Amino acid sequence: MIRLTLILALLPALAWAGDLPDPELTPGVARTDLTPAQVCATSWGHDERMVTEAMKKQVMAEYHMTPASCPSGKLEIDHLWSRELSGADDVRNLWPQCYEAEVPGKKPSETAEFGAHKKDRLENALAKRACLPPSDPKHLSLEQARSMLSTNWIAAYIEQFGDPRTK
Numbered sequence: 001m002i003r004l005t006l007i008l009a010l011l012p013a014l015a016w017a018g019d020l021p022d023p024e025l026t027p028g029v030a031r032t033d034l035t036p037a038q039v040c041a042t043s044w045g046h047d048e049r050m051v052t053e054a055m056k057k058q059v060m061a062e063y064h065m066t067p068a069s070c071p072s073g074k075l076e077i078d079h080l081w082s083r084e085l086s087g088a089d090d091v092r093n094l095w096p097q098c099y100e101a102e103v104p105g106k107k108p109s110e111t112a113e114f115g116a117h118k119k120d121r122l123e124n125a126l127a128k129r130a131c132l133p134p135s136d137p138k139h140l141s142l143e144q145a146r147s148m149l150s151t152n153w154i155a156a157y158i159e160q161f162g163d164p165r166t167k
Contacts, residue, residue: 019114019154021080021095025062028080028150029093036142039086040131050089051077059094070098076116081146082123085130114154118164122157123149 034042056077060066067075078097081087100115126145129138140148148156 019098020152021097022063023150025059025092026080026095027092028146029088029090030081030142030146031086031088034086036086036130039084039142042084049083051094055089055091055094058091060096062091063096065096069096070115071113072099072101072115074099078116078119081149082120082127084123084127085142085145085149087146114157118157119149119153122153122160125160126156 059077065075067073069075075096075098077094079087079089080093080095083089087093097116097119098113100113100117126140126148129140130142130145132139
């Protein structure tokens with residue numbers, strides 16, 4: 001039993017190096033101008049994102065990463081704390097994240113690598129939980145959701161959805 005626990009604890013560490021942000025470079029920054037009610041009422045994706053090309057280049061340079069650094073050859077400049085969890089468009093909240101490698105016959109979100117699509121799935125689930133009434137047992141505060149992303153989003157993904165590498 002101890003071996004299984006140790007193996008499960010180490011699984012997130014076996015992820016591709018670019019799958020977890022460096023907490024020194026990307027500690028996370030929240031917007032302070034929004035209340036939780038405003039965060040939950042906003043239609044994210046229909047508002048204006050303020051991540052400039054200069055910010056993207058800065059983040060890639062700080063991480064010494066380019067798309068060629070990723071197994072898929074594709075990356076996005078991602079928010080550590082998603083905008084739907086009041087994450088700010090700030091270089092201290094951004095990091096280069098690889099997309100999952102494409103596997104013939106499977107959608108990228110079904111592939112085993114932990115990448116941007118899987119993190120998006122987790123962010124959506126956490127945002128839904130943060131917008132539940134506080135009386136709901138599944139409710140998370142915005143701070144709790146952001147902490148899950150900061151601590152180890154891969155472990156949070158596994159807790160929420162299971163480990164796709166063992167399916």
